[in-house]
Every structure is written in structure tokens, then in C-alpha cells.
Amino acid sequence: DARQMDGYEALESIGSGSFGLIRKVRRKADGKILARKEIDYRKMSTKEKEQLVAEVNILKDLKHPNIVEFLERVIDRENSFIYILMEYCEGGDLAAVIRRHKEKSYVVQLTASVPIPEEFVWSIMTQLVLALHECHCGMIVNEDNQPAPRHILHRDLKPDNVFLDAKKNVKLGDFGLSRSLTNPQKAFAQTYVGELITDSLYDAKSDIWSLGCVVYEMCALEPPFLAETQNELSAKIKLGRIQMLPAQYSQELNMVVRAMLQVNPRRRPTTGELLSNSRIRYTSVQLK
Numbered sequence: 154d155a156r157q158m159d160g161y162e163a164l165e166s167i168g169s170g171s172f173g174l175i176r177k178v179r180r181k182a183d184g185k186i187l188a189r190k191e192i193d194y195r196k197m198s199t200k201e202k203e204q205l206v207a208e209v210n211i212l213k214d215l216k217h218p219n220i221v222e223f224l225e226r227v228i229d230r231e232n233s234f235i236y237i238l239m240e241y242c243e244g245g246d247l248a249a250v251i252r253r254h255k256e257k258s259y260v261v262q263l264t265a266s267v268p269i270p271e272e273f274v275w276s277i278m279t280q281l282v283l284a285l286h287e288c289h290c291g292m293i294v295n296e297d298n299q300p301a302p303r304h305i306l307h308r309d310l311k312p313d314n315v316f317l318d319a320k321k322n323v324k325l326g327d328f329g330l331s332r333s334l335t336n337p338q339k340a341f342a343q344t345y346v347g348e349l350i351t352d353s354l355y356d357a358k359s360d361i362w363s364l365g366c367v368v369y370e371m372c373a374l375e376p377p378f379l380a381e382t383q384n385e386l387s388a389k390i391k392l393g394r395i396q397m398l399p400a401q402y403s404q405e406l407n408m409v410v411r412a413m414l415q416v417n418p419r420r421r422p423t424t425g426e427l428l429s430n431s432r433i434r435y436t437s438v439q440l441k
């Protein structure tokens with residue numbers, strides 16, 4: 154109940170995630186700074202409440218250095234609020250980093266963009282591949298104490314959902330729209346093993362496509378597909394034609410981005426295949 158939140162001092166609001174506001178809080182016991190998602194569930198439909206419960210259940214047992222750490226969930230029934238306590242990411246979100254590089258306006262108001270260094274792009278991409286690998290292929294011990302694959306799909310990977318901590322480590326956040334196949338539907342999926350499992354593979358490949366869009370945008374400081382209307386946008390996406398990255402980026406980076414943005418999901422690499430890319434493997438070793 155609300156008294157459980159007495160242990161935290163509310164500080165400023167730092168953003169809005171799926172379902173609600175995100176506030177910086179200080180834990181009184183030890184002064185630790187955390188992020189608290191504050192959700193007023195009074196206005197939520199039953200479906201949204203189910204999605205929220207699913208999100209918390211997914212986050213609760215996803216422990217990975219590149220996924221925002223979930224600490225606690227507190228329900229305040231008096232005020233119909235749910236509080237989700239998570240780790241604080243001092244560096245904010247990647248969308249803000251891209252915006253800052255895009256509009257480097259100087260004293261004379263000359264706006265010239267400053268590119269994001271290629272090393273930084275590889276570092277962000279590698280950490281997001283590691284986070285997605287944990288979601289798609291991580292192993293979990295299920296209810297009958299057997300190791301089982303997670304098959305968690307993020308389904309909302311975009312620069313606004315990628316956060317940086319004080320040491321520039323990347324944290325994948327906001328599993329608000331994610332879906333896990335390790336639940337009753339999974340049994341249903343097993344019965345149509347051919348179709349639905351490839352469906353989940355398809356969904357995993359759509360996370361890969363989203364990752365391609367994030368990496369492309371870090372380099373070009375523009376998303377790969379831009380259009381005025383939804384129809385025009387989906388037409389461009391189906392065509393799959395993308396501009397080369399700006400000249401200072403390597404051929405190798407161009408190749409990896411193009412592979413992730415393939416129109417045919419089967420032609421896109423899995424997280425496992427991406428981790429065997431020499432530059433990504435080398436970068437992941439540097440991160441340890």
C-alpha cells in the first residue's frame with residue numbers, strides 16, 4: 154500500500170514509458186537513486202491490465218546487464234496506482250543522444266550535425282544484440298524445474314526505449330508491448346509446431362529489423378524509412394530500399410545494417426548469427 158512508498162523520496166519526473174510516468178526517486182534507507190514507473194490503473198482496460206501484469210512478469214525474471222533491472226512492484230490500492238521500481242539510467246534514452254548529435258547548433262546558430270563515432274555505434278549495437286539474444290534465446294527454469302527457452306519478443310525496440318547508465322552501458326527498457334511464448338499460449342503454439350513457432354521466429358526477426366532501424370538512425374541521424382503518410386511508409390518498407398550510411402561509416406557496418414533491414418524476415422540474421430560477426434564478437438569481449 155501507499156506506506157510502502159514512504160521509504161522513497163520522490164524527485165523529478167524523468168520521462169514517460171508505456172502506461173505511465175517515470176520518476177527519479179531516492180531510497181531513504183541507503184540514498185540509492187532509482188527510477189519508478191507510476192501507473193494509474195483506474196483508467197486501464199482489462200486488456201491493458203493483463204498486458205501490464207505480463208510486462209512485470211517478463212521483467213521480473215529477465216536479469217541481464219543490458220536489460221533494465223526490475224527491483225520491485227508495489228500496488229497502492231487506495232489510489233489505484235502501481236509503482237514499478239527499476240534501476241536508474243543516468244545517461245537517459247538513445248533518442249535524446251541522437252537528437253543532440255543532430256542539432257549541434259553553434260553560437261552563430263549554424264546547425265551542423267556531429268556524427269556518432271563508429272566505435273560507439275558498434276558498442277550500442279553489440280549490447281542490444283546481447284539483450285535481444287537473452288530475450289529470444291535465453292534459458293529459464295520453468296515450473297517443473299526444467300530449463301526452457303524464453304522466446305520473449307520485445308516488439309517495441311526504438312531509440313526511446315534504449316537507455317544508458319552512468320558508464321554508457323546500454324539498457325533495453327520498457328517491455329510494455331513485449332510478448333512471451335512461455336505461457337499457456339505456448340502449449341497452443343506447440344500443437345501447430347510448424348506455423349506458430351516460425352511465427353515467433355518471425356516476431357524475433359521483427360525485433361532484428363527494429364534493431365536495424367535503431368543502428369541506421371544512429372549513423373544517418375534519420376530513420377531509414379521516412380514518409381508523410383502511413384501508406385507511403387509501408388510502401389517504402391516493403392520496397393526495402395535504404396540509402397547508404399554516411400561516408401565515414403565502414404563497409405562492414407553498412408553490411409550488418411542492410412542484413413538486419415532485409416524485407417524478407419528469413420534473410421535477416423538471428424542474434425546468434427550477429428554474435429558470430431567478428432566485429433560484434435570483438436566488441437562484446439571489450440565490454441567485459
Ligand SMILES: CNC(=O)c1c(C)[nH]c(/C=C2\C(=O)Nc3ccc(Cl)cc32)c1C
Nearest residue numbers: 167168170188239240241242245326327
Ligand atoms: C530526460 N530524461 C532522461 O534523461 C532520463 C533519465 C535520466 N532516465 C530515464 C529513463 C529511465 C531510467 O533512468 N531508468 C529506467 C528504467 C526503465 C525505463 Cl522504461 C526507463 C528508465 C530518462 C528518460
